[in-house]
Amino acid sequence: MTKKHQLxxxxxxxxxxxxxxxxxxxxxLFSGYLSFTEYNLFNPPKWVGFRNYIxxxxxxxxxxxxxxxxxxxxxxxxxQLFLGCILAVALNRKMKGTGIFRTLYFLxxxxxxxxxxxxxxxxxxxxxxxxxxxLSFLGIGPFKYTFSSNWFEFVVGVALMNAWKGLGxxxxxxxxxxxxxSTEVMEAAEVDGAGPVRKFFSITVPLLSPTxxxxxxxxxxxxxxxxxxxxxxxxxxxxxxxxxxxxxxxxENAFVYNKLGIGSSIAWVxxxxxxxxxxxxxxxxxxxxxxx
Amino acid sequence: MKRIFSIILIVVMCASIFAGxxxxxxxxxxxxxxxxxxxxxxxxxxxxxxxxxxxxxxxxEIDETPWSEFKKKVKLQSASKTAPTVFIMDSGHVAYxxxxxxxxxxxxxxxxxxxxxxxxxxxxxxxxxxGHLWGIPHGLNTLAIYYNEEIFDEAGLEYPDESWTFDDxxxxxxxxxxxxxxxxxxxxxxxxxxxxxxxxxxPFVLAEGGAPLDETRTKSMFKDKKTVSGLKKYVDxxxxxxxxxxxxxxxxxxxxxxxxxxxxxxxxxHSMIPVIENNAPEGFRYNAQIMPYGVDxxxxxxxxxxxxVVSSTATEEEQEAAWTWIKYYMSDEAQKIMTESGLDGIQVxxxxxxxxxxxxxxxxxxLSAFYSGxxxxxxxxxxxxxxxxxxxxxxxxxxxxxxxxxxxxxxIKELDSVxxxxxxxxx
Numbered sequence: 001m002t003k004k005h006q007l008x009x010x011x012x013x014x015x016x017x018x019x020x021x022x023x024x025x026x027x028x029l030f031s032g033y034l035s036f037t038e039y040n041l042f043n044p045p046k047w048v049g050f051r052n053y054i055x056x057x058x059x060x061x062x063x064x065x066x067x068x069x070x071x072x073x074x075x076x077x078x079x080q081l082f083l084g085c086i087l088a089v090a091l092n093r094k095m096k097g098t099g100i101f102r103t104l105y106f107l108x109x110x111x112x113x114x115x116x117x118x119x120x121x122x123x124x125x126x127x128x129x130x131x132x133x134x135l136s137f138l139g140i141g142p143f144k145y146t147f148s149s150n151w152f153e154f155v156v157g158v159a160l161m162n163a164w165k166g167l168g169x170x171x172x173x174x175x176x177x178x179x180x181x182s183t184e185v186m187e188a189a190e191v192d193g194a195g196p197v198r199k200f201f202s203i204t205v206p207l208l209s210p211t212x213x214x215x216x217x218x219x220x221x222x223x224x225x226x227x228x229x230x231x232x233x234x235x236x237x238x239x240x241x242x243x244x245x246x247x248x249x250x251x252e253n254a255f256v257y258n259k260l261g262i263g264s265s266i267a268w269v270x271x272x273x274x275x276x277x278x279x280x281x282x283x284x285x286x287x288x289x290x291x292x
Numbered sequence: 293m294k295r296i297f298s299i300i301l302i303v304v305m306c307a308s309i310f311a312g313x314x315x316x317x318x319x320x321x322x323x324x325x326x327x328x329x330x331x332x333x334x335x336x337x338x339x340x341x342x343x344x345x346x347x348x349x350x351x352x353e354i355d356e357t358p359w360s361e362f363k364k365k366v367k368l369q370s371a372s373k374t375a376p377t378v379f380i381m382d383s384g385h386v387a388y389x390x391x392x393x394x395x396x397x398x399x400x401x402x403x404x405x406x407x408x409x410x411x412x413x414x415x416x417x418x419x420x421x422x423g424h425l426w427g428i429p430h431g432l433n434t435l436a437i438y439y440n441e442e443i444f445d446e447a448g449l450e451y452p453d454e455s456w457t458f459d460d461x462x463x464x465x466x467x468x469x470x471x472x473x474x475x476x477x478x479x480x481x482x483x484x485x486x487x488x489x490x491x492x493x494x495p496f497v498l499a500e501g502g503a504p505l506d507e508t509r510t511k512s513m514f515k516d517k518k519t520v521s522g523l524k525k526y527v528d529x530x531x532x533x534x535x536x537x538x539x540x541x542x543x544x545x546x547x548x549x550x551x552x553x554x555x556x557x558x559x560x561x562h563s564m565i566p567v568i569e570n571n572a573p574e575g576f577r578y579n580a581q582i583m584p585y586g587v588d589x590x591x592x593x594x595x596x597x598x599x600x601v602v603s604s605t606a607t608e609e610e611q612e613a614a615w616t617w618i619k620y621y622m623s624d625e626a627q628k629i630m631t632e633s634g635l636d637g638i639q640v641x642x643x644x645x646x647x648x649x650x651x652x653x654x655x656x657x658x659l660s661a662f663y664s665g666x667x668x669x670x671x672x673x674x675x676x677x678x679x680x681x682x683x684x685x686x687x688x689x690x691x692x693x694x695x696x697x698x699x700x701x702x703x704i705k706e707l708d709s710v711x712x713x714x715x716x717x718x719x
Binding site: 040041042043052055056059125126127144147148149236237238239240241255256257258259262 | 364368370392393394487538539542544680684694695697718719
């Protein structure tokens with residue numbers, strides 16, 4: 001590539017690089033600085049060294065938040081990837097009405113999380129929510145869902161809601177992955193006598209593994225960043241349960257208690273955890289992901 | 293063609309530049325930026341218009357934002373030194389603003405320009421332990437007990453009168469708690485308690501003679517015997533089944549449970565009146581009674597004030613204009629308009645309270661329940677510079693104690709430790 005070509009390349013990506021540097025990178029670096037200070041917006045930051053990190057890492061609320069995030073992330077990712085694969089395989093078949101189903105599954109993805117969280121708070125309401133009403137016909141329930149004072153029930157309730165909302169996104173990616181699988185490979189497997197289940201596990205899943213790996217990495221990062229649904233649904237159900245996640249902990253410290261130093265240090269701890277998890281996933285990639 | 297187009301463009305640009313020059317404000321006037329959360333839904337427009345007529349030398353600029361966003365906006369404006377000159381803020385945040393140099397101390401101005409005898413003692417609701425006055429009341433959201441007359445009639449109980457005590461209230465609540473369909477679960481509770489400080493645990497603590505903080509508001513009193521006793525009574529209301537747990541309350545909605553006939557008595561603020569009036573089924577019969585006496589003859593008449601705050605970033609001239617506005621707001625005329633409008637609860641001027649006694653009002657018959665105890669028993673919610681941190685943390689632990697997620701004694705220890713840490717400025 002000539003120097004002139006390189007310059008043109010830089011010229012074209014410059015608007016993004018400039019915007020990213022001003023609005024994102026500078027904020028990230030500034031938050032790194034703030035994490036070592038005591039700062040409340042109104043008075044100048046005061047350098048406190050590692051005090052914020054020591055306080056945050058020795059406080060139980062951070063670990064409770066990580067517990068909630070990991071449980072939420074595990075249930076959410078498992079449901080989304082498992083159901084997403086099954087539904088994508090079903091929707092990949094040539095039959096009437098698949099377009100309608102694909103649209104229907106994708107609709108919740110387009111709906112804002114805030115609106116969905118409010119609606120699901122109503123659905124989950126143990127007294128007048130439609131879910132308990134429907135389950136009562138089967139003789140099941142009533143359940144308290146997110147209105148429970150038990151943290152696990154709350155986290156599972158939010159994870160189920162999120163799995164439903166994000167399913168369309170997963171299906172879209174898996175469908176793309178499925179359509180990249182050569183029909184010749186499938187036909188060869190059929191000739192060798194492989195049934196649908198064998199084909200799914202021995203051909204479809206391995207060839208989908210790059211897509212699934214990408215979705216898993218992004219999903220884990222998204223789970224660690226979860227905020228809206230927990231913030232809104234926790235307000236609906238003020239039961240005293242320990243239902244904070246890392247995102248709500250950062251928000252609370254930085255913007256409610258005006259402790260931007262503490263909020264920034266939690267954010268950086270969260271970033272380090274995300275980086276470590278992504279590194280572990282990358283290490284596993286070599287073993288479990290098959291690039292055709 | 294190109295040349296003509298260029299000439300037109302230059303003319304338009306020049307015209308807009310000169311138009312901008314003409315848009316100069318009258319240099320004799322002081323601009324007063326008035327921060328109104330929810331605009332005229334909280335402050336009567338008539339008050340603003342009348343002030344503008346009476347003070348043509350001051351040009352009012354209204355900075356209006358919905359309540360939910362207002363605090364965040366003012367916080368950021370204060371940080372960037374662009375806050376409105378005078379604005380309304382909840383007392384918890386005012387204490388924080390005062391402690392961080394963002395509000396002007398109004399103590400001297402009140403002393404020289406207002407006659408304290410004309411006002412209820414709540415005039416000093418924005419005062420901190422050192423005597424600084426960070427805000428002047430815009431309105432007081434006062435506490436009383438709403439009761440469902442039908443439920444009392446069905447139980448054959450007399451309605452509560454002014455002489456009642458906390459013990460009477462608990463006895464009544466026991467009688468009003470019922471399993472109506474005999475399925476082993478309570479359908480009608482005697483008492484509804486909030487999970488927060490003002491409508492939840494603080495009235496119980498005060499009724500026992502306790503307090504969450506000491507007089508300087510720098511030391512936790514959660515281990516104090518009287519405070520512990522109040523918290524025990526509060527938690528026991530749920531444990532004994534006369535008040536619903538937080539799960540039930542969250543699912544039913546506090547006020548909705550009251551006006552749908554599932555609650556006998558409801559400890560709630562004045563601001564619930566329009567909610568009940570607008571949503572209760574036709575024919576719903578309810579009234580309100582003043583907070584009952586606690587031990588040592590003191591009623592826990594808690595109130596949550598909204599305060600007028602003058603920004604410390606305002607110039608001397610702007611601060612003077614802001615004080616002119618506050619003085620007008622505290623006048624008989626403005627206080628009467630605000631009382632008549634029913635916006636933002638009870639006003640602090642005695643003439644406004646007298647006026648309230650005579651005026652027709654859409655609400656419980658005994659409206660005096662919300663203001664008659666103010667002078668003698670009125671108390672705020674222990675705001676200080678760290679209120680916005682220790683209060684939600686305390687609420688959370690007390691809710692966990694109430695729901696049995698934490699044992700009572702362990703909860704008290706945790707409560708004292710967490711609040712002490714916040715008060716000392718530790719994480």
